[in-house]
Structures are given as structure tokens and as C-alpha cells.
Amino acid sequence: ARWSPSGDRIAFVSNSGEGSEIYVYWNTSNTTSKLTQLENGPSSISWSPDGKHIAFTMKVNAKAPVIASMPAKPKGAKWAKPPRITDRLKHEADGAGYLKPGFNHIFVISSEGGTPRQITTGNFNHGGNISWSSDSKNLVYSGNRNENWEYDFRNSELYSSNINTKEITALTDRNGPDYASKVSPDGKHIAYLGYEDKVQTYQLTQLQLMKSNGENKKVLSNKLDRSINTAIWASDSKGMYISFDDKGKTKIAFIDLAGNISDIVENVGGTTLGRPYASGSFSVSNSGKIAYTYSRPDRPADIAMVTKKNKKPIVITAVNDDLINYRTMGEMEEVWYKSSVDGRDIQGWIVYPPNYDSNKKYPLLVENHGGPILNYGNRFSTEIQLYAAAGYIVFYPNPRGSTSYGEEFGNLLYNNYPGEDYNDVMDGVDTLLKRGVTSEDKLYVTGGSAGGIMTAWIIGKNSRFEAAVVAKPVMNWISKTLVADNYYGYANSRYPGQPWENFENYWKFSPISLVGNVETPTMVMVGMNDLRTPPSEAKQLYHALKLRKIETVLVEIPEASHGIASRPSNLITKVAHTLAWFEKFK
Template structure:
């Protein structure tokens, strides 16, 4: 065989150097009015707001980027719910997370992870500032939960396991000999995780530790994962948690039951038994009922609405409360009077908090929650509730990342922090507005938004970027996005949409791509582009398309269907569903729920939905971007598409983001900025003069 030509591998730095955003540093005569890649280092975002039971003080996690290490560092801050006055509680070396108030509101438990000391569990007496380290742990604990009397803290933590062994190296290794490392043997169904690599051998277990310090006590055992959130019963004798402890549990990724753990003797009782996941148990204030979430999974569809349920404390009398709400709910929190449950749910790309009474009546309490992401405008958000019904939550906008806000019962929501006021207050950002779209396929309304560049002039003609979300069962919304703002700052119109398959528009809308993805989501996206062109300020000869994960798959699908785009950038895509399902870390779920058959049982079905099947049609210059540690849509997916495009002679380049996982493609600010710059540089190569 002839030796193949050397692959073209374009580094982020080299490609970014060609970007219109890059250039030789020079002394500025005036402030930079547009958002730049370097500005990403200055962004901060709030998450995990925890309101004190009396409603007067909120603890939250603030993520700030450290330019010297190119990573986010997390600290815990307190904000006065009435005045907005801010106080740092835990800041400095390491990352602090998971603040949780004691029932009396006098103490705050939290986790601090430092390079030298590892994971440590602390409690601080907030009034005095006195701090006690309760435990130094082998792994970072999760699901911190106080007992009702404030004497105990429960948490989950990975416990080690020896792992599989098979044979051994020869005996008699000579002293100072340098033999190869021992063989690794794997028998677990799930042995890798995106962002984690090969998973540590072990299982998630439940522990308790005295709130006055001491040795943590392990309470659950066995080769199962026992997961939170955790909830104590009112008398403090039991803990409720979620787990799949059935035989063969690893092969059934969407199954779980609610369990009750006796703290005295470790005895376990299962409280639910239906087919489907039951999770997030929360005991009512009177101790007589349990709220939890779940769904019936008999159909094994790609998407099911997660619903709110209530059952008696012994597991009897289970009933659904949100059966008439065609949305997925999350994060149940009992009201102090025990007459209702606060939940969050996503409505048309925007998260809200609602109160559900025990008859199923739903009352919206807060709207406009936003999440902790920065690069793309995914919906999200977090909240907590005080005894008097005051809600603390994360609130942002299309021009600001998430801050902390509060809404008192019967009052208007009020933002308490302004983390990015100094940085973004002096910037001219792209304006984000809803874009009315009707699908050309069946006339359905499609949620969409359009971003116009800073200093926008409707009399001009602008190039357009279609930016597509991943998931595919997820949603974009009216949230801040560094990618979209950097594109807009470079002079592009940006359109993003929630095509069929997106969540927050109902179960039927999401399941239009069940066993049928990609399909008419393509028509929805093209309709969004057409709606933007119809406004009169888009140059139809300068259309570009990009997206990540599921959006990367749709980008590759689009250029196989149409030549209307001048260039494309497919990010961390799925290209060949057979190889994807057999190499991803989520293979057991994808095969069972997205196809229903194994690749060898339906090879044509897998191929028909693979963008690789359309590569023979592609003429669009297409950049391929992937993290070199991606385990969700593995690197080989991107490499085979790049090589297929090379074999066809289609202009292409392969960008690998060093050290980046699937979920971490834009975690480091320098890489997030360089990735956007590389995409812009690629699009710039294929610009035609505006007409």
C-alpha cells in the first residue's frame, strides 16, 4: 500500500491567528467597545443560590476565571436578601462549593477542594465567622443534607473497589527492573465518563458525619450506586435516596426506585416499584408524605416528561400532581405549610418556578431563570425557598450572565447582584430578539431568536450564522452567550432556534424526532434562516452554519442536504451512528432509547440517520472541531468526517482542542475564545462581497 498523505491538523492558535479578531497588540486610544476573546477571562457567573430558612441571607457560588491558570475558580459569597450587600464567605486557594444551611440557619456547611488537601467538609457559624473542618475525604462529597435536629450531615461519596483482575505478570521481577505497567482489565458496563476519562473503580455510597466533627460513617454497601438528593424523615431516623439495586442494573440506565434507609441498623426498604426512574425524594414538613419526580418508561422513547408525584411516607398512595402539565419538572421543594411543592420547569426555552398544591393546581411564582453556562444560550437555572415563601434564584438576560435575584411572596423579583456590570456595562453587545418562525414542513411555530451586531444598521446587508443546539433533547433560550456575542461583534447576524425535538414545548414536540433524528428538524432550521432573510438585512450569499454535539450532527446533515451555506463548522459531531453508539460513554442509553435496536440488528436504519451517508453530496467548505478528550461524541467521529471530506476534495480543516472533553470544549476561557475565533477565521476564508 502507498503511504497516506499526512493529515492536516490545524491548531487552535494557528487558525486563530488568521481571525479578524486577532492582531498585533497596540496601545489603545479608547476603551474596547466590542466584546473580545480576552474579555471572557473577566466574566463571572452565579449559581447554586441557597436562601437561609428565615429568608434574610443567601449563600451562593460565584465562578470567576483566573487568567493565570485559565480556569474558573469557585468561591462562596453571602448576599443580604434585603439590601443586596455582599460578603465573601469562602474565597482563596481552591474551589468552594455546595453551601447548605443548617435547619436553624446559624451554620453553613460547604465543601472546599484544594490541590494540597483534597476534598474537605467544613461548617461555619455565620454570625461569628468561626469555622470547623468536619472531615478530610478521599473524594469530593455530594448531596450535603442536614438532619432535622442539626446534629448530623449526610452526603454521598464514591467508595473504592478493587476492580476486575485476570491473571498476573510473571513472578520474580529483578530488583530495579523497569517492567511495563500491569494490564488493565475491564468488566463494567459503564467504565468511561466524558470529562472523567476511565472511571475510578467504585460505587457511590451514603455517609453521615457529626456536625461537630468526627469520622464519617458509611451507611450503604454493595455493588450499586446510591444517589442523592437525600432527605431525612422528620424524626431523623431514616434517609430517603434513589438507586437501581436490581440485578443487571448497569444495563438499565433509566431505572431507579426510591429507597428508605434505617440509620440505626442500615436496613433498606424500597418505596416505589414502577418501570421508570423515581428520584429526588423530599419528605414533607409534617413527615407524612414524600414528593418525588419520575416517569413511566414502558415505551422507551427518546423523551418523556418528568412529572411530580406525592406518596405516603411508607410508599403507599402514590399519585401524580403534574399530569396535566405538558412539561418536565425538577427540583421539588415543600412549602413550609406542607400544602404545596415548589418546582422548576422549562417553558419555551425559559425556566420558571411554580408552586403545585396537593390537588395539582399550578401557580407560577418566578420566571426568567438562567443557568451557569456561558458559551451558548442553553436554558437552565437554580432556586431555593425560605420558610416564608421567599425564592432565591439565578437570573440573567441576553446581555448578562446569571446573577442572584430574590422574589418575596406576592412581590416583584429583584436582582441582588451585578457581577458583570463593570465589564459588560462598557460594552456594546449584539441585541437579541425573538424571531417568529413557522416551519415549512407543517406550519408549526418554532421558537427562535435573532442576534443583530453592535451598531446594527438595517439598511446594510450582513452575513448570517445559524447556530444549532445539541442534546438533541434540550433547549436554547433568551440567555447570555459568549459564542453568539463574539460572532455578532465580528459583524454577523446570528440565528438560533429550538427545532422539533427540543424540550420545553411539550412531550409530543420533543418526540417528533424519536427514532427519527435527524429529520424534519432540518426543515425547522431552514425556516429560521428564511425568516431572518425575509427581514431584508441578511445577505443570502453569505450564510454560515455551526453547532455542537447534536448541533454538530445537524450541521453535517445540513451540508449534505443543501449547498446554500458558504461554509460550515461542525463541532463535536455525531457522524456515523453505528460507530458512535459503539464507542460513546453513553452507549447503553443511546442504543436502547434512540434506536431500539442494536447496530447489527438494523445497520440500514443506523446508516440512514448518519450524516456520513450524505457526505457524497457535500460541497460546502466544512471545518471540524472536537476536544481531544471527548468521550461523548468520540474523536473518531470527527476524524472520519474530516477524512471523508478530504477524500472528496471538499475544503476542510480539523481543529482539536487540547485536553478538552465533550462537555468541556469551552470550559477554559482561552480555548473558548480561540474556538470562536477559529470558526470566524474559517468563515472569513469563504466570504464573498456583499450584494
């Protein structure tokens, strides 16, 4: 939803009828009107500064290729459905399934309604954030209009289009993604996110700045060795409010036009309820008040307010107090320890069972995060709290390769994954054993996606765990790299070359190469519609363990894509089956 510049209307997208449409709510009269009747669903809606227009993106359908024609159907015959044919590099996406052919274009419609006008044309994709010039005459957006756009999939540029002439002007031209454009309120500058592609596993997303005509480009956030998540202009155009992850915490800060950064708050998040990933959002009023999702380890997000000067959060909602106040939650502790590989400092967190007794030794459940270019942190997690409530001390680390520790740390997995991140996880386990909170015969391990890879790698490297749950893993980089929905993006950024060019490395880092060592009872879990780490990957592990007569079970979640726990009932299913498997081997 988007407020109009005058604050009297809210534009939003709803699929309450037949398909998604743009609606406008008038807060003075408490009425809602449907603005569009579109062929496909709109996205990225954006008001013009004068309030007269709304821009949006929408897919314009294209015809699928036809290779052969069928003869006339006999009278009364009922034929099978025709084949589905594609010649596109990207033709499916996890969570969306098969992608119908077409191209995303920019449209503009009067805020009073009428027929939308298509601003961009051609067999190219456009989209991302749409930002208006201060005079409401031009749009700034991202796209890839390069001749080799399909294979140049990491690249995107910023373009400007006049809404009357539809003339397109390229504002950036470099090898790498440029996106999330924001025109300053005074119209003089455009801020945007992106980086120069160096073809490596992890690259910092930087805040860039240029004049509104595309001149005088510079990196504004070069004093910060962290990726920028979001940037919002201050109303006086003298700087921007930004968010970024730093050592497992999501922060909001202010950056001026000289690149000087001052932190404001560091407890943003709480909206990714399954596992403790970075999440949350914020907005800034014209007066400089910041509303944001306020995260604490023991409860989901509430809304809080701060300003640059008054940095103490004022929490204005209590969404879950009627439940949380009658529950005892597990307490969280931040832990740091040294890696045995090179002495690096590694960060992790422990959540203790409710009513923890320090005189007892509890079973230790290791939860490995996905990505691997992601991070866990001191954020609320339903799964972690449920594991703790079942009597486990839950340990979740950020080994090398995790984000929020800088580009060098995040890029340590290039051509070395899984690698020494395994040592970082096990060093954390050994640290907790030395502290005496658990014992060697009470260790359990799980994780999903890249966390599933790590879990499979761990049980292939040692037999120290009583049981394991490997969720939605990659077991074989050769098959995964050529089957997953994002198959085209792995070569060179993770391992040099394509699988057939570098078979040895792709196999060396495949957990299936270690399956002959596995002795740990293992549950394998996967969504049946997972296109990111396809079910065939999970089945490779399950089938190999069955052939070796290792105790194992395969749990397939119907209709679930890669985000197994995106539906609440599936989150319950995931946790319940994980705990039941571990209880079996206590």
C-alpha cells in the same frame, strides 16, 4: 454548600487540601473546621433537621479484575505499568475519564466530627439528593438495588434507611427513574421526580407525590406538559416551588397539593455562559422569599428576589455592571415561523450586531443547539454575543425535538433523527431571507454536539452556506453507539434495536452517509479527550472531506472533553477559530 437548620453553620465540600473533604463554617465565630478524612470525595451533603448529623454519598472502592499474574520482577528492572482491565458495562465517563471500580454508598457523620458510618451496603449504587425524615431518624435517597441493575441502567427507585438499624425499605417500584426525593417539612409526604419509562426519545420528567411510607402515589404535575427541573417544598408543606422550561424560558411556579400551578417568574438562568441553554437555580426561605439567578439576554446572571404575591423581580446584585455598562450588546428578537413539513409553529431567536442598521444586509450565522433533547432561549450567551459583535446576525432555532414544547414535540425525532428538524432549521433561514435581513450569499452555519450533527447534515443536504464549522459531531451512529461513554443507552430510545440489528437505519441517519454531497468549506472541531462524541467521529468527517479535496481543516482542543468551552480560554479558542474560518469565506 448547605446551611444548617438553625442557620449558625454552613457545611461545604472543598478540595483545598489533599482530596475533597467536608468542612463546617461557624458564622458566629468566623471559624472553619475540617469534618472528615475520607478515602474518596464526598457529595450530596445533607443536614439532619435536628442539626446533629450530616449525610453524604461516597464511592467505596472495589478491586479490579485480575486475569493473570506476573512473575517476580528481576532486581533493578523497571517494568511497564500493568494493564487496565474492566468487566463493567459503564467504565468511563466524559469529563471524568476512566471510572475506578467501586460503588456509591450513603454515609452519616456527626456534625461535630468523628468517624462516618456507612448506611448502605452491597454491590449497588446509591445517591442523588438525600432527604431526612422530620424526626432525623431516616434517610430517603435514590438507587438501583435490582438484581440486573447494571443493564437496568435507566431505572432507579427511592429507598428509606434508618440511620441506627440501617434497615432499607423500598418506597417505589416501577420501570423508570425515580430520584430527587424531598420529604415535606411536616414529614407527611415525599415529593420526587421521575417517569414511567416508555422507551422513547423524550419523556416528561414529572413531579410525583406519595405518603412518607410510600403509599398513595400520584403524579402532581399531570396538568403541565413540561419536564420539571427542580422542586422545593414550601415551609407550610401545602405545596412546592418548581422550575421548568417553557418555550425557551425557564420559569419558577408554585404547585399546590391538588396540582394547581401558578407562575411566578420566567427569567431564570444566565449561568451557562457559553451558549443560551437553560440554567440557573433558586432557593426559598421559610418566609416564602425566592432568591434566584436572574437572566437577561444582554448580561450574565444576577441574583433577584420575588415572592408568590410580589412577582416583580428585585435585582440585588450588579456583578458585571462595571463591564457591561461600557459595552454595546446585540439586541435579541424572538421569531416564530411555520414548518414547511406540517405547519407547526417553530420558535427561534435573532441577535443583531450592536448598532444594527436595518438598511444593510448582514451575514447570517446559524447556531444549532445540542442535545438534541435540549433547548435554546432568551438567555445570555457569550458565544452568541461575540458572533454578533463580529458583524453577524445570529439565528438560533428550537426545531422539533427540542424540549420546552411538550412531550409530543420532543419525541418527534424517535427513529427520525436527523429528519424533519433539518427542514425546521432551513425554514427559519428562508423566513429571515424573506424579511431581507440577509442574502443568499451571506449564509454561515455552525453547532456543537447534536448541533454539529445538524450542521453536518445540512451541508450534506444542500450547498447554500458559504462555510460551516462542525463541532464535536456524531458522523456515524454505528461507530458512535459502540464507542462513546454512554454507548449502552442508545438502542431502542433513538432507533429500534442495536446497530447490528438495524444497520440500515443507523446508517441512513448518519451524516457520513451524505458526505459525498458536501461542497461547503468545513472546519471540524473536537476536544481531544471527548468521550461523548469521540474524536474518531470528527476525524471521519475531516478525512472524508480531505479525500474528496473539499477545503477543510481539523481543530483539536487539547485536554478538552465534550464541553469544549468549559474553560474560558477554550471558549475564546472556539469562537476565534469559528469566526476566522467564516471570515475566510466572506
